[in-house]
Amino acid sequence: MTRPGDRIRRLAARVYGAATMARLIDPIVADLQHEHAEALREGRVWKSRRVRLAGYLALLKVMALHGGSSAESSASRRMIAYAIAITAAVTMLFALPPLFALMTPSTVAAKRLWLLLYITPQAVPLAIPVGVTLGMLSGLGKAALSRRAARVMLIIAIVSSIASFVMMAWVAPATNMAFLETLTGRPVVKGISELTIGELHQRMLNAPHARHLAMMYHARLAFSCATFVLGLFALAVRHCRPLVRVALGVLACVLYVGFYITFTDVGYSDWGQALSPIAVMWLPNVAMTAIAILLALLARVQRVPQGMNL
């Protein structure tokens, strides 16, 4: 029988040395298994689930932040802190201009606060890829060449992509609706941006010729992968000098996010009718992945013993 934590422990054993396993990972797994077994013995199913979740979160936290050398651990912490700070700043950058444009001087302060709260989730999925990519590239420091730093970057990118998907699929449509109703002060009919991913898919099936629906649907799916794809790019350029890699990261983010901002409405245009929604919306992911693979191969070929090439 597999006990909780066994699989993640086996996975961790491939990554971390015996000392880290004995001092950090194994005690947490032991606590998790002990607490879980105790909860089951008492017949407390919900407690056992809560214990399992808390144990897994503790394991992930320790593995991400403390599993390696002190330089790697501080690099991981720095990457996460920078990613959060940049994401917050970019979120405000995307959220505030439309908010100020829509508000009138007579809008009361309490209403402004609600409007800000409702418009923020719309900006977060755009900000996450930028914040995470630049946060990783600027926070890497001297750990740029370590394999563990690369693994941490990949984990951050995957988790962020999942968070982006949840925001775009369900959270942002709901808050968009709330934003419109708060702004107008009356019930409004759902527009395309207020549809959840399921509702959008259903409308797309009901109206196969409405290309703007397909564009929006694939835009949401494809843009959910933004952090993962840009994370691959960040991995490929992590060997470059700090300034060069941050500059490359900025360029990649501007091109990638700019493409979606520009092309999301292409389904409404006449010439957009000729394009395949899947091809247009997944193009940046394919292109960025290809560039990342190419750069990684180039870096591998050119790498000198001390690294820091390109």
Next chain:
Amino acid sequence: MVDQRPRVLTLSAKETLILEQLIRDGELYGLQMVAASRGRLKRGTVYVTLGRMEDKGYVTSRQEDAPAEAGGLPRRLYRATPLGRRVLKAWTRAGSRPLMPEFAR
């Protein structure tokens, strides 16, 4: 080259809390310390702090004797070392100022 400078002894707030618990209760599991700390210690980071304290020589650990009832991994028990006890005493006396090693002797 080996650093010959004397190591300055310090205790973070979490290390102080852990040492106080261990001196009061003897031998404890990590999770017991988390439970007794009323939120000041987290299950994700208590072992990081304990590992650092083992490196400094403030605590020592061993695996529990009997395997867990459900056949899980054996848990780890922690105990304060004589150095840990002396450092906590000197640290409290010095008003949380960094200590030179001789203060803990």
